[in-house]
Amino acid sequence: MKILISEENFIHNISFLKKKYNKNILPVIKANAYGHGSEIIVKLLIKNKINQCVVARISEAMELLESTGIPKDFQIIILETVEKKDLKEVLKYPQLIVTANSEKDLLNFLDSGIDSQKIQLKIDLGFGRNGIVLDDIPKIKKIILERNLKFSGIFSHLFSVEYSKGIEFIKIFENILNELGRENFQMVHLQNSLAISNYGSLPFVTHLRPGMFIYGFFEDGAYEENLKKVFFLEGEILNIKNVENLEYLAYLSKEEMKNKNLKKIAFIKIGYGDGFLKLNEGDTVLINKKPYKIVLITMDNTFIDVDDKVKIGDEVEIYWDLYSSKKWLNMNICEYLPILSKRILRELK
Known part of the structure; x- marks a missing residue:
């Protein structure tokens, strides 16, 4: 990422x-x-x-x-x-x-x-x-x-x-x-x-x-038209697993995966060790212009519930909607963006 x-x-x-x-x-x-x-x-x-x-x-x-x-x-x-x-x-x-x-x-x-x-x-x-x-x-x-x-x-x-x-x-x-x-x-x-x-x-x-x-973002009470988003957190799907072939998915057991109705899981290289909080579990990432649900975050990886349309190498965007994530986390944008670790590379888009 x-x-x-x-x-x-x-x-x-x-x-x-x-x-x-x-x-x-x-x-x-x-x-x-x-x-x-x-x-x-x-x-x-x-x-x-x-x-x-x-x-x-x-x-x-x-x-x-x-x-x-x-x-x-x-x-x-x-x-x-x-x-x-x-x-x-x-x-x-x-x-x-x-x-x-x-x-x-x-x-x-x-x-x-x-x-x-x-x-x-x-x-x-x-x-x-x-x-x-x-x-x-x-x-x-x-x-x-x-x-x-x-x-x-x-x-x-x-x-x-x-x-x-x-x-x-x-x-x-x-x-x-x-x-x-x-x-x-x-x-x-x-x-x-x-x-x-x-x-x-x-x-x-x-x-x-x-x-x-x-x-280019706002908080409660502060708004300005014509400002543009500067921040994009992007990466790619590194691997996809069929849940039926797994006894465990990181810290989830087969029974827990069954209860969550999981079938295919993609993972990306970001975790709470990067400042991407476990509170993000349940929020979505964007893949091929479609939102997919985050099911598990470990220290170094994030696991996403995907369908057959998602392939290895597909681009993933996290925090694609800052305001949706703000609502999910119950945190201001000024709280959850600054905690992202410096071990996540930063480059010009």
């Missing part, structure tokens, strides 16, 4: 969002680019002259720096606080942009010799996540004035709140931006995919920060 990434669809999605909202796009590629493969995605960004991205942790950023040959003018924004022991990497690599999630973070960064133009400030608007709390804004303003600081950017996060409440938070953020000095920030970003759907193009932001939208 291979994860195939459509370069055409990926670039279409970014270009479409940029044109529609007239804002720069800051792609989120944390969690191995939502399972798509962060190395592949970064190479596509560089190839298409998109020179910024977002990750959650410094470990993700370092892995990219060590494996993809990222140019010095490419920026990787790290959302979570970088611990003091790792600041030497930030000083070493010009590509790394850190986030101050508190007054303490900001002072640690500055005292460690990190230029403020390699720092972004995150504001906690009250969602209980990372970020500078509102009560500390006067302290941050004082530090900015005393040290005459200019920053890479400032941002926050809008979560699932009622529309009117979201408008209130947007206004709070805009007031903070003005209080700290809009001229002190190269970049201003506030909206993930959901907030893009809900609030459109805000006049004071410079960038939109979508994750799932750039990969």
